[in-house]
Structures are given as structure tokens and as C-alpha cells.
Amino acid sequence: MRYELYYWSGIQGRGEFVRLALEEASVDYLDAARTEGGDMKMMRLMKSERAHPSFAPPFLKAGSLLIGQTANILLFLGERHGLAPKSNAGRFWTHQLQLTIADLIAEVHDSHHPIAGSLYYEDQKAEAARRTKYLRDERLPKYLGYFDRLLATGNGGWLVGNRVTYADLSLFQAVEGLRFAFPKTMRELERRCPQLSRHSARVGGRQRIAAYLGSDRRLPFTNEDLFRHRSELDS
């Protein structure tokens, strides 16, 4: 069976967290909007679905299953492809970490769109500057310090036990995105979070992940995406 991932064709966005899991699991998947019919077809499909319509992309077609919400898709892929432990303790802990990463991502998004997603950045620039100061000074240190401590406590180099999980892949993507968006801030934060840098290198160096990152399936970071680099927001 071939999975079909539906996500906006031009950005990494939240779809990228799913892509990394699909790549690490080495399963056959179609990145549907990028290869067949584009975003319009995806949105028509989403809006015409009656049984399990998603509120927004990404969503994954897996045979007769249609699954939306990034963390929920990862929960599914984690169970099915060994990207999370099977024990109750392990699988709920992995999902808890994923949901915390999702909270971080939402805060990062809202730092450049603190008023409305439907407005241009330029129309909420003053508010973005004010919000991003708190993101840099309070929230990023809190989130990254949390994950750094978890990695320091574990002894396998991974977030959960001694095997890679979907939460590791997502943390990698979050750190990569933050490096793109806030290079100056991240240089300082990574000095204080050495485990985090090591963890990112370890994930990025995995064979399948490295192959994916070097392929044309991996879209670049851009300023029209979840993580945006605006120098005025990084100092």
C-alpha cells in the first residue's frame, strides 16, 4: 500500500514532520499535492470528504484510513512502523513530547503572525517584534532547555529509550527551523543546550534522513513558511 500525504505543495510547514517520519520508515508514499493536481485538488478533496474531513492539511491517506492533525498522523505512523515504543509508558511519553513540540511550533508561527494568519507579516510587524522578543527571551530558552535536559538524562542519545522515535525527528526539524529563523539567537541558545546540537547532528546523520535532506524531495526553508528569517526579529 502506498501512503498519500496531502500538504501544501510549496512549503515544508507541518507536513515536513510527517515527511521525516515517512522517510525514516522508508515506506512508499506519494506527496500528493506536489505531484498530482496541486493544492486546489487537495483542498477540493478535503472539503468534499464527509466521514473524516480534516480542519486543515496535513492529512494522510493510508488505505481506507484518512488521518489528520500532524501529531495524530505521527502517532499512527509510530505504531505502524516502529517509530515509537509499544509499551504504554513509552508510547504516551513519545506522544507527550510530540505535543510539546507542536506547542513550540505554534508559538514560533505566531511570533511572525501574532494577530492573524490571514494578514501579511507587514500588517502585524510591530506586534510581531514585540511577541518575538518574548519568544526569544522566555519561551525558546524554556522549551529548548527542557529538551536539552531530557537528552542529558537519557543515556541512549534519543528522547525515548535507546531508539529513534518520531519525536526525535520532529525535534530535529524544530531545531533546524529555529536555526534558519533565528541564527543569532540559536547560536547563543545552543551554547547553553549542547545535548540539543548533538541530537540534531545525530538525527541529520541518519542514513535515510541524510539521503532525504540531500534529495529534491526536501523543500528549502523560505520566508513564506512556518519558520521565517527576518533579521529584525533575531536581535
Added chain:
Amino acid sequence: MRYELYYWSGIQGRGEFVRLALEEASVDYLDAARTEGGDMKMMRLMKSERAHPSFAPPFLKAGSLLIGQTANILLFLGERHGLAPKSNAGRFWTHQLQLTIADLIAEVHDSHHPIAGSLYYEDQKAEAARRTKYLRDERLPKYLGYFDRLLATGNGGWLVGNRVTYADLSLFQAVEGLRFAFPKTMRELERRCPQLSRHSARVGGRQRIAAYLGSDRRLPFTNEDLFRHRSELDS
């Protein structure tokens, strides 16, 4: 086994979504911070936990398991107490809806705190007014319309199949909270979403939920909570 729920003692907040599930499941639980040692003891426990520390309350102690993140706790309780279907299609769909409700809740919170959770409302009042206008005009109609359509499509009166799930309880709490925060806006929106009002009445009328809502275990809505009523934000 008695569950121990850890959440801020003075507010409904995100803990309330867990409380509603515990009450509907009719299981023995201790609302720990409200009954033993308060918020300080909870935070000491959270910070001293080495294996599975939460980033923030709520978290649930269930025997040897410690589970954080609201939607994750509900995933656990749903499996264990029949508050979600057992089939893959049903359990991922229920969780998808819960995560969409979580997104709505986060947007509602940020409408009164668009700059930083660490600042007073009064220090971000102008930004809150601007953000809340988009919440009222764009986001609430989109979210509530989505759930109203789902309820209209189903035929059991519940979000998933013909039995109550944790997502129904959470949607109820979201609608109750929105009625408290934005009574004027909600009068208009509920006119356009008749299924949603019916659904809320159905959940609120369930025997165990009604008993809980009438008990002193249910904290009132206040302006120091997730849902806040500020008349200047409701028109």
C-alpha cells in the same frame, strides 16, 4: 487504583478537559493540587520528576504511569474507559478532533494574550483587541462551523459514531467557555450552528456531567482563566 490529576488549583484551564473525562468515566481521582499541598507541591513534583517530566500541567498519575499534555491524557483515558472507539478508524478520528479542539483553545487563549503569557492583559490590550477581532470574525466561525457540520453529518448526535467520546466532552467545555467569554458573539454564531447548541445541551444533560457541573468540584469560569470575558473584546 486512584488517579491523581495535577493542575493549577484555582482555575478550570486545560485541566477541565481531563476532569470532564474522569467524571464521565466515573473513576476515583484526586484533584491533587486542590486537595493536597497546592500548586507549589505540584510544581516541585513536576520539576523533580526525572523519567517523564511534563513541560507544564496538567499531568495525570495513573499507577506507575505519569502522563502529560491534555490531549494525550485523554487519549489514555479514552482507551482505558471506553471514551473512544477501539478501531483504528475511530480512535485516530477521535484524537484528530481533540487536537483540533486544542488548536481552537490555544487561539482563544492567545486572543487575550497575543504577546506573552507572562504579561498582564492590560499590557497587551491593544494587540488583544486587534487579534480578537480576527478570532471572532474568521476563526470562531470556521472552527464552530466545522464542528456543526460534523454533527449534522453524523446521525447519533455525537461527534464519533453513536457514543459519547472524550472529544464530545471537550467540545462541550469549549462551547461553554466561549459562551462565557463572548456571549454576544456566540449568540450570533450559535444561530448559525444549531447542531452545536443541541450537542452542548446533550453533553451537559448527561447524568454524571450534570452532577459534576452542579458540584463544588466544578470551578466557575473567571477572568483569570483560559476563557475570559472582557466586554471590549466581544463587540
